[in-house]
Amino acid sequence: MSQAAAAARTAAGTASMPWSPTRSDEKSIAVSSSRVIAAIPAAAPTASARVGETSNQTTVKVASATRRRYAGPLNVPGAADGWASTAPLLNPEEPTRALGRDRPCAARHHCRVGDGPEPLGLDDERSIEELGAALRAADFTVERLESTLQTHELSSRPVDTLAHLRRLTGDDPFSRLTAHFVLGAPVGASAMEAALTPIELDRFLRLRLSQRDGDELRPLVRLVPHGDYYIASDLERGGETGPPSDFVPGIQAPTVTLAKLAVRRPVDAALDLGTGCGIQALLAAKHSGTVVASDVNPRALRFAAFNLRLNSVDNVELREGNGFDALEPRRFGLLVSNPPYVISPDSTYLYRDSGLRGDELCRRLVEQAPAFLEEGGFAHFLVSWAHEHEDWAAPLRDWVSGGGCDAWLLHFGSHDPVSHAANWLRPLAESDTGLYAEGLDRWLTHLRELGFEAIGYGAVVLRRRSGVSNWVREDVLPLDRLEASGEHTQRIFAAQDLLDGLGDDGLLRARLALADSDRFEQTLIRRDGGLAVESQTLRLVDGFGFTVGLDRYTAALVPLFDGEAALSEVLAKAASSVELDDDERERFVPAALPVVRRLLELGFLVPAPS
Numbered sequence: 055m056s057q058a059a060a061a062a063r064t065a066a067g068t069a070s071m072p073w074s075p076t077r078s079d080e081k082s083i084a085v086s087s088s089r090v091i092a093a094i095p096a097a098a099p100t101a102s103a104r105v106g107e108t109s110n111q112t113t114v115k116v117a118s119a120t121r122r123r124y125a126g127p128l129n130v131p132g133a134a135d136g137w138a139s140t141a142p143l144l145n146p147e148e149p150t151r152a153l154g155r156d157r158p159c160a161a162r163h164h165c166r167v168g169d170g171p172e173p174l175g176l177d178d179e180r181s182i183e184e185l186g187a188a189l190r191a192a193d194f195t196v197e198r199l200e201s202t203l204q205t206h207e208l209s210s211r212p213v214d215t216l217a218h219l220r221r222l223t224g225d226d227p228f229s230r231l232t233a234h235f236v237l238g239a240p241v242g243a244s245a246m247e248a249a250l251t252p253i254e255l256d257r258f259l260r261l262r263l264s265q266r267d268g269d270e271l272r273p274l275v276r277l278v279p280h281g282d283y284y285i286a287s288d289l290e291r292g293g294e295t296g297p298p299s300d301f302v303p304g305i306q307a308p309t310v311t312l313a314k315l316a317v318r319r320p321v322d323a324a325l326d327l328g329t330g331c332g333i334q335a336l337l338a339a340k341h342s343g344t345v346v347a348s349d350v351n352p353r354a355l356r357f358a359a360f361n362l363r364l365n366s367v368d369n370v371e372l373r374e375g376n377g378f379d380a381l382e383p384r385r386f387g388l389l390v391s392n393p394p395y396v397i398s399p400d401s402t403y404l405y406r407d408s409g410l411r412g413d414e415l416c417r418r419l420v421e422q423a424p425a426f427l428e429e430g431g432f433a434h435f436l437v438s439w440a441h442e443h444e445d446w447a448a449p450l451r452d453w454v455s456g457g458g459c460d461a462w463l464l465h466f467g468s469h470d471p472v473s474h475a476a477n478w479l480r481p482l483a484e485s486d487t488g489l490y491a492e493g494l495d496r497w498l499t500h501l502r503e504l505g506f507e508a509i510g511y512g513a514v515v516l517r518r519r520s521g522v523s524n525w526v527r528e529d530v531l532p533l534d535r536l537e538a539s540g541e542h543t544q545r546i547f548a549a550q551d552l553l554d555g556l557g558d559d560g561l562l563r564a565r566l567a568l569a570d571s572d573r574f575e576q577t578l579i580r581r582d583g584g585l586a587v588e589s590q591t592l593r594l595v596d597g598f599g600f601t602v603g604l605d606r607y608t609a610a611l612v613p614l615f616d617g618e619a620a621l622s623e624v625l626a627k628a629a630s631s632v633e634l635d636d637d638e639r640e641r642f643v644p645a646a647l648p649v650v651r652r653l654l655e656l657g658f659l660v661p662a663p664s
Contacts, residue, residue: 321387332358542597
């Protein structure tokens with residue numbers, strides 16, 4: 055199947071007829087070829103399933119009743135309070151890291167390189183090791199922070215910080231370290247020295263995480279737990295000038311999104327392109343022989359080097375350079391990148407602005423990536439792009455065409471130009487509404503000159519597969535229920551390989567099984583003195599947390615996928631378990647096949663082992 059045909063199929067659904075052997079819609083089910091399409095935006099639930107209307111298509115809501123915590127930090131709200139809110143997109147407080155070039159600053163009043171000594175001392179490995187020991191001894195963990203601060207959002211806004219400080223009623227090491235490193239508060243020098251045992255205060259100060267101010271220590275960086283790691287980043291500071299242009303953000307919503315999307319399997323070499331504070335490199339180091347982490351920002355690389363030492367990780371190579379230019383020719387089994395994708399007229403921040411026109415940076419990275427992937431290797435890019443209202447995926451299809459990779463295009467959402475500019479400039483509005491208004495006019499003029507109707511946000515997932523006709527798949531994916539999805543992604547890629555070019559006869563011969571993470575659920579109501587089924591759903595408790603609604607036809611079919619019988623036998627058995635007239639029985643198999651295909655595409659079904 056050609057790329058265009060595969061893309062059209064996944065965008066429009068596998069067929070236009072819902073699965074029902076009847077002539078009417080009375081018995082049509084919620085899991086159907088026209089109702090469970092490749093685009094899976096959030097939708098309002100109905101009584102029978104989580105189904106809603108988007109444009110002219112009925113779509114299934116991504117949901118999961120079980121929310122397992124990813125081994126990560128507290129959530130960090132941004133301009134739109136994170137991707138899972140009313141605007142589930144990237145926002146100005148989040149880390150779009152540096153891959154750009156040296157370039158002039160478009161907003162001189164809001165662009166400056168950090169002054170003072172280099173951040174973080176790297177020479178005293180013993181002191182860094184003892185700092186880690188002190189943090190662990192104080193139980194400085196995500197779980198303790200959530201419990202103590204009574205929040206799942208770690209905000210640096212003064213209105214939140216002041217409230218959090220008042221929850222730290224103890225005088226123990228955890229409270230002192232949290233007030234100082236997480237909330238940015240000064241702490242008495244003697245109190246901090248006691249909290250930092252066994253590291254001596256003078257040696258701690260040489261690490262340049264804090265500075266002495268009389269009898270107090272004032273933080274110079276932010277230091278937070280992230281799962282099994284401790285991560286240092288620049289401390290957010292207010293004021294008229296704002297952060298320096300080489301500001302290094304910490305862990306934010308897109309950081310966690312990229313970490314959850316990445317396929318986690320053993321590889322010889324991985325690449326973190328635009329490493330920032332180094333968290334993606336740290337995560338990849340767990341399952342990679344070697345990790346190469348590059349960034350154009352020397353300050354970011356210094357933070358990354360410190361975090362590697364603080365977490366005792368020694369299989370990461372740091373490189374300074376612009377995108378793939380920092381690398382010698384080699385191939386990787388995993389590539390992750392959270393680049394400075396923001397479409398803007400400015401070159402204010404290395405972590406946000408690429409300095410290139412429109413979405414040129416993201417296009418270049420996606421197009422160049424296949425040359426750096428080994429056969430079967432995966433690449434994951436967070437991207438932003440301009441698109442027409444009617445077809446969000448058209449530009450991305452061009453980016454991945456002819457690259458020798460299968461491609462999964464994910465759309466988290468889109469903004470119109472005004473919303474795009476307002477969200478990214480919102481922090482400026484809090485300090486100077488005049489500059490905010492000027493910025494809005496400048497950004498909107500720029501976007502109008504480019505002719506942009508909408509700005510999309512999402513991800514491109516590539517897998518190198520040479521010598522074949524590669525497929526392209528498109529999905530709308532809300533992030534409110536996203537869990538670690540690497541295994542689910544591999545399941546989806548394997549299913550797409552199977553289905554691509556597979557006709558109905560081949561599918562009928564296939565032996566299929568339910569995924570281990572499937573959960574079949576019924577909702578019962580009291581009716582006429584007894585219990586009746588109100589709704590039935592099939593959901594995945596891993597990865598993307600997909601949920602689909604079932605009617606009695608699918609409910610009869612789903613339990614029969616045992617991996618032993620061919621699909622033709624499964625459908626024959628399902629047809630015999632429900633009451634059908636002759637005409638309905640003849641229509642049963644043709645109507646069921648698109649549904650089975652879609653359950654395979656979403657990862658509810660898997661091919662049985664040979």
